[in-house]
Structure formats: C-alpha cells, structure tokens
Amino acid sequence: MDETKEQRMKRLEFVQVAAFDAVSFAAKVYNYTKDKSGPLKPGIQTVEGTVKTVVGPVYDRYHGVPVEFLKFVDRKVDESMNMVQSHVPAVLKQVSTQAFSTAQKAPVAARSVMTVAEHLAVSTWCSLNRLPLFPQVAKVVVPTASYYTEKYNQSVQLSAENGYKVASYLPLVPTEKIAKAFSVDKTEPVVLTGGAVEAN
Template identity: 50%
Template sequence: MAESSVQPDQMNKETERTSKMTKQAKLKYLDFVHVAAIQALVCVSRLYDWAKENSGPLKPGVQTVEGTVKTVVGPVYEKFRDLPFEILKFVDTKPLLQGRTPLAKGPSTHSTSAERYAVSAWKSLNKLPVFPQVAQVVLPTAAHWTEKYNGAVRSSAEKGYAFAGYLPVVPVERIAKVFEGNEKAE
C-alpha cells in the first residue's frame, strides 16, 4: 500500500489527544458536531491520500507543494489545533442551546454578541497570510452547501419529519448583512 500523508503514529497521537479531550470535557449538546467533524476529517484525509497516490506524473509536484504547505501551515496548526473544540465547548455551555424547543423562532438573546465575536474573529483571520485567498476559494463552496443544507432541512420539515424541527437553518442572508455592514464601516 502507498505511503499515507498522515503517518500511523500521527493518527494514534491525534486519536489519543482527541479521546483525552473528550474524556476531559464531554460536550452536552454538540457532541454530534465533534464526532461528525472527526469523521469528515478522516474521509477527506483518505480522499486526499487516494488523489495524491493517483496523481501520476504530477506526484513530485504534489509532494513538493505538500511539503511547503506543511512547513508554512504547521506552526499555525499547532497553535490553533484545539480552537475548534474549544469553540464547541464554549457554545455548548451557552444558554442559547439549553432548553431550545423544536422550530424555535426568532434570534437568541446572544445573537448580537455572537455576531460581534464572529466579525472580530473574521478580522483577525484576515490578518493571517494566505487566509484571504483561501477564503475566496472556500466561501463560495461553503455558501453553496449551506444553501443545499437549508433546502434539505426545509424540505424535511415540509414533509413532516420530526427530526427536521431540531435542525437549525443557517441564516445566510443575516450573516452576509453582518459582514457587509462591517466592511462598509471600516
């Protein structure tokens, strides 16, 4: 079998670190998000490994770029590796998730502060090298899949599936307004 970009000892260390984090602070409401993210990461990693192994004559170039990216992104990754889980822990403890009923209407009382935090985080990330270019590539895809997700949730709710009432719809228009308004203010 071909050599994987993620070495077995790295996977074992990552798995051990994740299980320690999970044992330390089990998420009460958003554990499914954490599990889904890990599963998605594993799938994307396997897909990347397959694509890299089947890149044919482009393989040396792919390996060169991969080495450069690891050198540049590695320290940033190490610095922020626990950030997604810490954000999940933070959101998991907030009252906006506690006592929510299906199809809860209206914005939560924390929405304005959440918007401020999101805009602040966005400004900070935009100061990092390469992030704006990556965002320009990733955001249209994220917007497309968010619309697909929202459509699936709405369709499931219209068909009367009970679980659909528990799934949030991502407020794409509101998010766009918040960031547009913030860019104009600068």
C-alpha cells in the first residue's frame, strides 16, 4: 500500500494520464493506418521490425527515465506548493473556503429564485389577461414567440450534439412547462413547483 502511495504523484498525475492517453491514441492510429496500408503493408512491417531491433535495447534501458523525471518534478512542485501555502495568511485561506462554499450553494439558491419567478410570471400573465385587448394581442404574439423559442431550443440541442462546447452552456427554454403554466383554466387554482397556490 505504501508503495502505491509512493508511486502516485500528488500534483502532476494528470500529466502522466495525458501522456498515457496520447500514446494509446497514437498506437491506435498507427495500427489503423498499418491495417489500411494495403500493398505497402510488407514494407511497413519490415521497417517496423528494424526499428524494434535498433530502438528496443535503448528503450529497455531508458524507458523508466521520463517517469522518474516526472516524479522528481512532482516532488519539487509539491514542496513549492507546501511552502507557498505555509506563507499564505489564514484569512486568505478562510476567504477562499467561504467563496467555494458559496459557489456550491448557488444552484440551490437559483432553484428557489426560479420557483418565485415562475409564480410571479403566472401571476403577471393572469393579471394582464384581465386587461382589455391583451388576450387578442397575446393570441397573435404567443404562437410566434413559441415558434422562435422552439427553433432556439433545436439550434442549441443540434449545436451541442455537433460538439460545440458553447452550446452546452446555453440554457434551453422550458416550453412545455411554460405552456402548462400559462394555459391553466381561470377557474382552477395554479399550483407551482414550490407548493404555493394562487387562486385566479
């Protein structure tokens, strides 16, 4: 157990993992191209055998050097980080801990604000529907807004599926939830996700 702890790096393990992934990917690409090389395959195998014969002994002798060098650098980085952390004032550490804690609580606060916003939106919609001419204007505007909202959602989903990273950060408009909230019959109470009840 102590041996595995000693072998694992504290700060630069990601470099070792990235290097392993890169070598693995390169090996897959090499094998794929070798398999698809067609009539050049015997020549490639001959060159590969020669390279293995020449490079093999050198590799056997020095293959552990990059890992040992990385472990050495990892130890030095760890020592430097420990020295820096010992000089950082306790107040700064406390502030960073509080900031991290606050950031973790943000999604909960956002959900509670969302519930209140839903309640206010439905309440405002019901109040506006009581005004003269608003229902007629809404009948013209709402289908257009719904159409463009659906197009926006489709564009965001398609962009995310095509691998555009920015699209994964864009929110989708909850059209079904909005339609359900705003199409409630005026005679029945509106029950929101937070449990609040509003009579129309």
